[in-house]
Amino acid sequence: xxxxxxxxxxxxxxxxxxxxxxxxxxxxxxxxxxxxxxxxxxxxxxxxxxxxxxxxxxxxxxxxxxxxxxxxxxxxxxxxxxxxxxxxxxxxxxxxxxxxxxxxxxxxxxxxxxxxxxxxxxxxxxxxxxxxxxxxxxxxxxxxxxxxxxxxxxxxxxxxxxxxxxxxxxxxxxxxxxxxxxxxxxxxxxxxxxxxxxxxxxxxxxxxxxxxxxxxxxxxxxxxxxxxxxxxxxxxxxxxxxxxxxxxxxxxxxxxxxxxxxxxxxxxxxxxxxxxxxxxxxxxxxxxxxxxxxxxxxxxxxxxxxxxxx
Amino acid sequence: xxxxxxxxxxxxxxxxxxxxxxxxxxxxxxxxxxxxxxxxxxxxxxxxxxxxxxxxxxxxxxxxxxxxxxxxxxxxxxxxxxxxxxxxxxxxxxxxxxxxxxxxxxxxxxxxxxxxxxxxxxxxxxxxxxxxxxxxxxxxxxxxxxxxxxxxxxxxxxxxxxxxxxxxxxxxxxxxxxxxxxxxxxxxxxxxxxxxxxxxxxxxxxxxxxxxxxxxxxxxxxxxxxxxx
Numbered sequence: 220x221x222x223x224x225x226x227x228x229x230x231x232x233x234x235x236x237x238x239x240x241x242x243x244x245x246x247x248x249x250x251x252x253x254x255x256x257x258x259x260x261x262x263x264x265x266x267x268x269x270x271x272x273x274x275x276x277x278x279x280x281x282x283x284x285x286x287x288x289x290x291x292x293x294x295x296x297x298x299x300x301x302x303x304x305x306x307x308x309x310x311x312x313x314x315x316x317x318x319x320x321x322x323x324x325x326x327x328x329x330x331x332x333x334x335x336x337x338x339x340x341x342x343x344x345x346x347x348x349x350x351x352x353x354x355x356x357x358x359x360x361x362x363x364x365x366x367x368x369x370x371x372x373x374x375x376x377x378x379x380x381x382x383x384x385x386x387x388x389x390x391x392x393x394x395x396x397x398x399x400x401x402x403x404x405x406x407x408x409x410x411x412x413x414x415x416x417x418x419x420x421x422x423x424x425x426x427x428x429x430x431x432x433x434x435x436x437x438x439x440x441x442x443x444x445x446x447x448x449x450x451x452x453x454x455x456x457x458x459x460x461x462x463x464x465x466x467x468x469x470x471x472x473x474x475x476x477x478x479x480x481x482x483x484x485x486x487x488x489x490x491x492x493x494x495x496x497x498x499x500x501x502x503x504x505x506x507x508x509x510x511x512x513x514x515x516x517x518x519x520x521x522x523x524x525x526x527x528x529x
Numbered sequence: 530x531x532x533x534x535x536x537x538x539x540x541x542x543x544x545x546x547x548x549x550x551x552x553x554x555x556x557x558x559x560x561x562x563x564x565x566x567x568x569x570x571x572x573x574x575x576x577x578x579x580x581x582x583x584x585x586x587x588x589x590x591x592x593x594x595x596x597x598x599x600x601x602x603x604x605x606x607x608x609x610x611x612x613x614x615x616x617x618x619x620x621x622x623x624x625x626x627x628x629x630x631x632x633x634x635x636x637x638x639x640x641x642x643x644x645x646x647x648x649x650x651x652x653x654x655x656x657x658x659x660x661x662x663x664x665x666x667x668x669x670x671x672x673x674x675x676x677x678x679x680x681x682x683x684x685x686x687x688x689x690x691x692x693x694x695x696x697x698x699x700x701x702x703x704x705x706x707x708x709x710x711x712x713x714x715x716x717x718x719x720x721x722x723x724x725x726x727x728x729x730x731x732x733x734x735x736x737x738x739x740x741x742x743x744x745x746x747x748x749x750x751x752x753x754x755x756x757x758x
Contacts, residue, residue, distance in 0.1 A: 226634050435620060442683060443607035444635035446600075 231455035245424040249464030259406040279387040283345040306352040313343040421516030461513025469502035530556040536586035546572035548743040564740035611680035613690040619664040626660040632682040654678040670701035
């Protein structure tokens, strides 16, 4: 097999050129499909990272009843701290709260109108900011489980005496997480469908190569070439088509992603994955997908053609 | 070398191609198989080649029970036999040298072996000067010699030739027969030639087996074409 590798490569490349039209057609198809796959891969991975970022930043805000004394605050804090899944608890007095509120609502050097509420007039309450433990495991977990965890912790905090309200961005965060993960799932499904589609595309190309080479195959059988041997050039042909088909999509990712990265990160709402190793990883994945698709397509059509003949 | 015992073959469309054929061919023999169209000659070749499996009976060629071969064993069996089909041409984009080398490449021989054997074969079929020519530059007789060269490249023990002189004029036909005789002698290859050509069968006399409607109707050691009406 190894010895005749040059023979296989030669005939595979010859085939590619012999059916240049057909090759070009399937190359175009594979290129388009891999470009779409690239889009889905890039967005799925980034959505994953964004979801990760959001869940990492989830903080539960628990408001404290004004009647609670500053000594009792300490016991409340340690009570929240002991709840399963809580990483840390930070206490902010109502003065801290107002100051940050004023800061957020001020424009330029003009102080916010809320500044007048400083001192005894302060209507705000003391608050605890609760950070959750094991944020990374939230990503792997299903959304239902994640939702469940948030609910349980929230429930436990609100049951503590002295806590009036519990907020955590509430259902909007939940909805966002679910939405993003649905988009991710749809992306995977579409990628899968496109993958199958491109297998058919390559299968057809290889089929036409087989028909064009029927006589050659008949001669190969006639002189005693094994089915495996007959298949190899077609497999190589499929792999080459897949590999070449991944060149343009990879280039688009390598050249295009940095711009996307710049634009999105300038908005500062979400942070995309760093350009450097990521684009090359995606390019490698695309080349891998292309070759596997080519191999499967070629394998299917040759096996179908050769199986029942002796 | 070839033993056929009680071979019968019926196709799915109901045609009984062979009916209880018994045939015994010794090593180094040269025999003609004659018979009209539809007499079962092609089926006989397909059974010997391993392409078809007989419904009943046993086929043994060069010590291989051909009817019992599994699909994946067939290619290895084919290396022991050479078959020249009527409609097998040379690959047009390869030179004569490459065409013969092709038969050796596909069975995984190394380059040096291939080169040595192709030279031997080209000498045997008398096409040494045409090694670098392409098939379309050769005459019909030369092309047929190249095809035979390809069939014997793997040094088969048996060479089956289906109408090798079918499209050639009498002179060229005689050349082909002489070549087959030479292969028969020099390479000690057992030769089974299917033919319509009464001229050849009557002049170059060999053992002749006549098939008709799937039966062997004659098996004459001293040869000669048998006329039917």
